[in-house]
Structure formats: C-alpha cells, structure tokens
Amino acid sequence: MYENDESLIIETGYTSINKHSETLCGDWFKVFENTDRKIIVLSDGLGSGVKANILSTLTSTILGTMLSKNMPLDECIETVATALPMCKERRLAYSTFTVLEITNGQAYLVQYDNPSAIILREGKRLSYNYNVHFVNEKEIHESRIILQKDDIIVLMTDGVTNAGIGKLAKNGWQHPEIIAFLERLDTKQMSASHIAAQIVNCSLTLSEDSLDDDATVFVVKVRSREVVNMLVGPPENKEDDNKVLKLFFSKNGKTVICGGSTASVVSKYLKKPMRVIQDSGNEEVPDMASIEGVDYVTEGIITLKKVVELILEFSKNQMYCLNIFKSKDPASVLALLLIEEATDVNIYFGMSENVAHQGTDIDFDTKLALIKQLEECLNKMGKSVKTSFC
Known part of the structure; x- marks a missing residue:
C-alpha cells in the first residue's frame, strides 16, 4: 500500500x-x-x-x-x-x-x-x-x-x-x-x-x-517519481560556474546538458572529456555527445526546438509516442525521456549570452521563449516543472 x-x-x-x-x-x-x-x-x-x-x-x-x-x-x-x-x-x-x-x-x-x-x-x-x-x-x-x-x-x-x-x-x-x-x-x-x-x-x-x-x-x-535535471546554457556570470554546477550535480535524478558551450563548461568542471557520438544525429538534429557523469548531452536550441515539436504532436495524439520510439535521434531520445520517464523536471536556465549566436535569429529571447514553451507543454502533461535562472 x-x-x-x-x-x-x-x-x-x-x-x-x-x-x-x-x-x-x-x-x-x-x-x-x-x-x-x-x-x-x-x-x-x-x-x-x-x-x-x-x-x-x-x-x-x-x-x-x-x-x-x-x-x-x-x-x-x-x-x-x-x-x-x-x-x-x-x-x-x-x-x-x-x-x-x-x-x-x-x-x-x-x-x-x-x-x-x-x-x-x-x-x-x-x-x-x-x-x-x-x-x-x-x-x-x-x-x-x-x-x-x-x-x-x-x-x-x-x-x-x-x-x-x-x-x-x-x-x-x-x-x-x-x-x-x-x-x-x-x-x-x-x-x-x-x-x-x-x-x-x-x-x-x-x-x-x-x-x-x-x-x-x-x-x-x-x-x-523520476526526476530529470536539465541545464540549458551556462550561468550568466562565469565566476558562478562552479557554484551552479555543484548545485546541479548534487540533485537526485538524471542529468541533461543542452548546448555545446554548456557542455564545455561541464566538461571542465567534471574534468572529463566531451566526446561526440558520431552518426547519432540526422539532417535535422546535430549529434549527441557524452561526458562521464552526465546522462545525456545534446546540442542546444535546434535540438530543444525539435523536442518541443515532438511533445506538441504527442499532446495532440498520444499514440504519437509510438512514432517517437521508432526514432533514435537526440531530439527523440530527449523527448521520450521527458514523456515516458520524467515526473519532475528541473530546468536550470543559464542567462549567459552565446557569442556564437550573435548576428543570427537565435537570440536570448528566442531561447527563453522556447524554454517557456517546453515548460508549458510539460505542465499540461501533468509533469511537475521548476525553472531556475542562473
């Protein structure tokens, strides 16, 4: 009982x-x-x-x-x-x-x-x-x-x-x-x-x-309950990296790192190399990577955008999860983690501007809007979601 x-x-x-x-x-x-x-x-x-x-x-x-x-x-x-x-x-x-x-x-x-x-x-x-x-x-x-x-x-x-x-x-x-x-x-x-x-x-x-x-x-x-902790983007102040990552890795549950620059910061903090998993992506979504001590390492905004698209499709028709299961690309893997396994999702949103995105249409506001959309989708699915800004 x-x-x-x-x-x-x-x-x-x-x-x-x-x-x-x-x-x-x-x-x-x-x-x-x-x-x-x-x-x-x-x-x-x-x-x-x-x-x-x-x-x-x-x-x-x-x-x-x-x-x-x-x-x-x-x-x-x-x-x-x-x-x-x-x-x-x-x-x-x-x-x-x-x-x-x-x-x-x-x-x-x-x-x-x-x-x-x-x-x-x-x-x-x-x-x-x-x-x-x-x-x-x-x-x-x-x-x-x-x-x-x-x-x-x-x-x-x-x-x-x-x-x-x-x-x-x-x-x-x-x-x-x-x-x-x-x-x-x-x-x-x-x-x-x-x-x-x-x-x-x-x-x-x-x-x-x-x-x-x-x-x-x-x-x-x-x-x-199954907790998933996601770190999206490095902290706004570089001097806060160790403090934020110490907190992030002290939490129970699976860990997801989203973004190349974020993964580099984590790799340095854990003193473990980051290795790209060749051919894990496809024409839409870049390859995943691996860092010892981290459950999932993905590219950032492109992968997250696809994850939100998949979850939105699932929300319209829950049989869509059978389609997602057939795919092994990083977005499908991450979407299934959030749909199938997670009951509680903690999102740590790094406020640092990504210099690689300067001059593109992928700005800070776009990334923030995407995270808000992800949070809304997960809440509608009955997940408990907490977003913290760092």
Missing part, C-alpha cells in the same frame, strides 16, 4: 480513436481531482457521432461532478438517467460508464456495461472482487482495491473488445486476449500513455486501420 508515500504518484494517460468516417467521438472521459483525490469517469454513448458524444459527455460530466461533491452513488446514477436526452429512433437514453476514484492509496471502481477494468500487479492480471447492486434496473459493479507501487489500471470502451470483428478477429478482441497482450508487454517500463497507445494500436491493426466503433483506453499507473 502506498498511502501518504510522497515518492509515488498517480500517472494517467489515454488514447482515443473515432469510428471510421466519424468526426466526433462517442466516448468521453473527464478527470476531477484535488490534492488527495482523483476521479476518472469514462463513458460510451449509445451509437456513434453527435448523439453518442452528447450522451457520453453528459454522463461523464454529471457523474464526476456529483461524485466529487460526495453525493450518493445511486442518486448520481438516477440523475444521469433522468438528464440524458432520449434517442428518437431507439427510444433509449443510454450510456455506459466506468468510474475510478483513487483516495489515499485505495481505488474505488464502479462499472456499468463497459468492458471490465483490467488491473495489473507485477505485470500480471490481478483478480478483484465486486459487489452487485441495481439502480433503476442497471446492474452496477462496485469494487475496492488497495493499491501498490507499479499497479496499473486499464479502463476501456467496447470499441476495443469489438475490434476486428468481420476482419482479423472473428469474435473481436476478447477480454482474456487483451489481458494476455498486456502481460506480454514490459508495462513496468512504460508510461500510462504508452500502454494506452499500445492497446489502441493493436485494436486498429485487428480492424485493418478502420474501426467500426469508437475505441478509448484510459490507463492509471502508480509509479515512482
């Missing part, structure tokens, strides 16, 4: 793909959280397109809002049933849902008609019990699970379990097969987003890249 263990965090990630030819997704999720409580509601509306989108949006919003205000579950469900607009064609107001509430190391799981949530512990499926009760003839399953470090909870809509019907999977992607797929993955080393992307990508493959239903996966992972 991890209650009150500040070295652990709840990481979340999701991937959602629309049914072919639909511009709106009939699945919807919402996350409600405060300092010690997180509520996730995943809903799947009847049918697809606009109607399904309205049903699932209303369901997830109403349920999450009421539950976050500690309203009784039965009252929340009855309110949803009353509020949903009736489908004129089918005379139904129907939306499935899964609710996951995490408080003080305990998961409270409420499930109605979505595929059963999968819980992995130590890479294997964890069997969990549930109580059944009925609300307005709806069969509701309730479970309570004490969570442990590295536990993974996978929520999904039936677009995943129905993937491939009539195509590469005669009976769809059945629940036991999804479990077996997850158990084969090295999920301990994967972020929540990466796990979600892997599941949806397999659904797409089984459906020959054309889903017959919206497919959404939301993953929750209990994981250790």
